[in-house]
Amino acid sequence: MEMTPETIRALLDAFERSDWREMVVEVGEDRLHVSRDPLPAEAAALAPQAPSSPTAARFDGAPAASAGGDAVGGTTPEEASATAGGGGSPAATGPAAGAALATGTRIESPSVGLFWRAPSPGAPPFVELGGRVAAGETVAIVEVMKLMNHVASPVDGVVTAILVENGEAVEFGQPIVVVDPEG
Amino acid sequence: MEMTPETIRALLDAFERSDWREMVVEVGEDRLHVSRDPLPAEAAALAPQAPSSPTAARFDGAPAASAGGDAVGGTTPEEASATAGGGGSPAATGPAAGAALATGTRIESPSVGLFWRAPSPGAPPFVELGGRVAAGETVAIVEVMKLMNHVASPVDGVVTAILVENGEAVEFGQPIVVVDPEG
């Protein structure tokens, strides 16, 4: 087996359709590591980075045994849970966060905003998982108050992950698309 | 020249009588480094050591340009200066603090208390600078509320420094006498 774009596409496809949580494929020096949970390295990249302080992870105020129901304070335990995890990237807790890829060039959002995979509703997406993309080509749009920021791939390669759902909120620096230049 | 006890004694004697601030003598692999100011390595050892935090050095509240005269608060600028330096060992600012020696075994005070060089007022001191001392022999007393703690040398050697003046306050862990086992 060789790590061709086709192989990667097939592997990712199989992973997508499976209920596997994690997949590691090693071929020669190539290594493909996919996980529905953030990978350690990815997790660090996704979490807020403090130059000299720990990331701002929080005490989850509503452990299992809690009866909840704390109306005063504006934040219900449910909301507290929802924001627990340090106010990191919204996508880190979203459904797409799992499909993090350890290899390839991670393209980050240039701004806070909304993530769009296509130039307009109903139009075909800029890129598909496993598809080829050329350097300079748009892979997504991050919309900042109606301003459409086209995000270009810095490399030629294969799209090995799309980390955010269409229409979801992203923040600055959040990885949105991964392109493997080896593909 | 050889670094015999006699040589060391002679050198220290010369230093004591001189107005030199610092003296370094290197003979082969032996190195004698004496200073009236705390040496860098010594200074670190004398300052309070925080396991995981910086030493408690303070802002000196009474810089040169200050007119001073702040009566409220109980601590006058003079007092603030006196305690500046982080509440480290009292002797670190005392006259004897200067005669710190970089080589030899540093004997530390086993307690907070008063430092006595002799068993009783007027009696001859347990040890003299440059004198020989045997392991287990008393080098000083640290008095804790009338309780006389005899401090023994852990090694045979030559007394290369007595770091505290007779009758001065010491704290736990403060180096009081240095004995060079090489001597």
Add this chain to the structure above:
Amino acid sequence: MALRRLLIANRGEIAVRIVKACFDEGIESVLAVSEPDRGSLGAQLADKVVCIGPAAAAESYLDLDRVLAAAKTTGCDALHPGYGFLSERPELAAACEEEGVIFVGPSAAAMRRSGDKATARALARELGVPINEGSEVIASEADARRVAAAIGYPVLLKAAAGGGGRGMRMVESEAELAAAWAQAHGEAEAAFGDGRLFLERYVRHARHVEVQVLGDAAGNVVHVGNRDCTLQRRYQKLVEEAPAHGLSAALERELGEAAVRLIAALDYTGAATCEFLVDPERESAGFLEINARLQVEHPVSEVVTGVDVVREMLRIAGGEGLSVGQEEIAGSGHAIEVRINAESPPREFAPTPGLVTQWAPPQGSDVRVDTACFPGWTVPPYYDSLLAKLICSGPDREAALARTRQALRHLRVQGVETTAGFAFDLLAHPDVVAGRVHTRWVEETFLPEWSDAREAAAEAA
């Protein structure tokens, strides 16, 4: 004459609290520290620091001679013992008197009279204060057996030398006595350097209510309201409130007056706490003992009354009179203190010393945080596990409880496991909200429920 320079013979949050009171009063603070506490927050904030010994408390914070030598060699004219350690040792007060160092607390004689449980009980009887039955100091396990049989099981074994739950054991039956005696004796010896024990009748479903008292050298004695400290685990207080909720005005008045009468009869200067066991159904209270020192939970009284207990202690020790009279002290609102310990509740509350990598307690107008913790501090394994006290207040108990839960949700701490999540769940429990608890409720009702719920959640995940 006002104090000039004070030796603080303690550590942790209470050392910081006393440094703060010194700052307020314009007194120079000198902190006696053990080797591992050289970089503590108290050491950073104090005017001067003196290292008195190694990590082991017996050779530092519990060594009377070293503590006194620290005061003498640094030129202190006074000494504050904090709580725990040597704070209830009349020998320290006596030694201070001998050495001309003002002890911030009662005289050795007053401490002996108030600290000795038998004397205090006799005094209460004399003054007509109802008491909870108990013994004098017991010499041996055999004696304990006899006394317990006379009082009737269950009984409580208690340390004569100090409080805080150290050296305390409930004994349900004679069969348990031997083991409990050994444990309590050992614990008391370790905590106070004094293993003496006595026995007390154990009242089921009782609440622990205490009254904060202050007395000055002129003989003025006031009480600064009462506190409820019923939520305990193994006699360690977890949560304290002021005022004690649901007491009738008559009982509140009765307790306050009894406490003032007791302290007034003792020629007592400084802060004291009179403890009572309250039977909420019968609206009756039995006197337990006097704590002749500042207590961990003093902040809740400060918050509801506005009286600064520690500053009053310093002023009283300096010979000044109380700054307030009884008629000026009025409680307003409700305050709750939660102890945040460096402990792992799921692992039987095992201590979790270590490096605190993140420490950001919530900031709010109704939130006071008494702590010695800071980012980068290493909680040493040698002492108690109290990391911080979160004191939240509100116009009434319901608001204070809600504020406390909100604050607990907003406490950001990493590096060491804490009891914050446990405390949140505790304060969300309907029995706590309704105030339907007793001193054994946490162990008998809450903890079993809580463990079950945790396990169920773990399985479901």
Add this chain to the structure above:
Amino acid sequence: MALRRLLIANRGEIAVRIVKACFDEGIESVLAVSEPDRGSLGAQLADKVVCIGPAAAAESYLDLDRVLAAAKTTGCDALHPGYGFLSERPELAAACEEEGVIFVGPSAAAMRRSGDKATARALARELGVPINEGSEVIASEADARRVAAAIGYPVLLKAAAGGGGRGMRMVESEAELAAAWAQAHGEAEAAFGDGRLFLERYVRHARHVEVQVLGDAAGNVVHVGNRDCTLQRRYQKLVEEAPAHGLSAALERELGEAAVRLIAALDYTGAATCEFLVDPERESAGFLEINARLQVEHPVSEVVTGVDVVREMLRIAGGEGLSVGQEEIAGSGHAIEVRINAESPPREFAPTPGLVTQWAPPQGSDVRVDTACFPGWTVPPYYDSLLAKLICSGPDREAALARTRQALRHLRVQGVETTAGFAFDLLAHPDVVAGRVHTRWVEETFLPEWSDAREAAAEAA
């Protein structure tokens, strides 16, 4: 309807301050941060954090679209701009209105009317408030030359878009105008993204006095006392006090009433500050301008009046009325705020960004510390150098000054050089103690003396 979730579009100590007010009001706080501020104290304390851009303020805190997108994508119903950055940009208020996000501050229209110096001056004239002479916004250096000649030198060049001393220059004569124009324009552009300038008559030996005002949607307007901000260096405030000392009761009343009349005429909601130049000898005051935002020095007003300015802002934005009437607001005692900057006074106050290895501000009942600093925080080099505000109070000015000096002596900070020692010397100077200062006194009198004394001391050592 009360606010539910608030975007805080700011950083540093004011972000922490607003998070605290949100906690108090039970509002969820969402903090917009730049990349290097992800680990800031505000980010740790907020309920949620959203990173809006890189370190450069132009692409983060100054980017209106990103700030607004942060509010929208996190579901915030309101936005607080803090001070500096976008806080005085009517465009942000307008965009919020358009997007259905409540702007915590005045409407865009009210901000334009109050923020535009010419309009505000015209209004003051109309209302009979004495004004300090000045121009409208000036288009070019050539125009400035003409206007300055008409007003008469010295003149002050000021930024139209914001305060805080950014883009401000004193011009003594026509020869200095060209350079000053270029510098002020560039600074204003960098700080506010808006380089527009105007001119004002410069009054020698004047004091800077301002009045804190709050207005609600129902048209109620109160003032929360006045402040003195005369101690400045290059138009950057160093120390602020409340109340302004030594003003006659008549002048104090006049300023307060003038400020209320001005704000009431503007249909203004939220916090505003009316600035005046006071000539202490003639007991006269000239209106300067309105700052249509929260100010750095708001804590001194809070401390002496007990009014929580930030909570009032949040309540007003939520449609509630002011919680206090003018007759209930009474100042008591004196408060002083000292700005502790990460700067090196001997090196021309150059910023000293870097890792803070020790941070232990003094703890005292009369000491409030507003800061985003903590041990282990790295002061980033991208923004202003404000490290902390030390706010000390006392029954009178003398006591407050003494408390401030005591607090400055007890500030333990390591890793970055700060202005604490400089501030201590400043507050110990007889002219400051006596209140004999004016807005240029630090540069003209204090700094030369201070530098000489430092050099003399260095030589003597």
